[in-house]
Amino acid sequence: DAGVIQSPRHEVTEMGQEVTLRCKPISGHNSLFWYRQTMMRGLELLIYFNNNVPIDDSGMPEDRFSAKMPNASFSTLKIQPSEPRDSAVYFCASMSGVRTQYFGPGTRLLVL
């Protein structure tokens, strides 16, 4: 069992650039969640999918953020254009029928 896989683990980019974060959920899990962790706001849910369909995107901060889940084994979170205030650790988590989410190792994003 490989667990939730995220890539890249670290990303450094310049303001205005497009950033794409990737996630592979645990096989067989039908729900996927994207979180952002910052010192100020802690762990906050950005968006979640159930059976590849976005269910709640109320946490997405603004239109610069978008997320897709084209199939059951892959999801992306895109920021375009990126800004310094987007610097954070982004986590992906997946869940099966039981209400326990399993987290990936995170992507540490730094926007200069």
Add this chain to the structure above:
Amino acid sequence: DQQVKQNSPSLSVQEGRISILNCDYTNSMFDYFLWYKKYPAEGPTFLISISSIKDKNEDGRFTVFLNKSAKHLSLHIVPSQPGDSAVYFCAAAGGTSYGKLTFGQGTILTVHP
């Protein structure tokens, strides 16, 4: 509006003693609660959970207690070990958003040898 609160930012305990981490919630629709442990540069790791139909759940050294009337839960670690030093997050789920978790701010636990 913080629906899940961990009022103690940090806790320091001696090895072998009990660690008690506390969490309060305000939303009466929450019916499932979880504790996660997080080491630096890693994602949160699931530790233990409890449904609102129970008031206690035990797994080895870890026990979670739920007091629904007080809207309070606690995690007990006995005995505490230095490897338990981490950030502990309490999370809650329930209501119309099945599976969606609301997290507390976390408590940094340090267990001294």
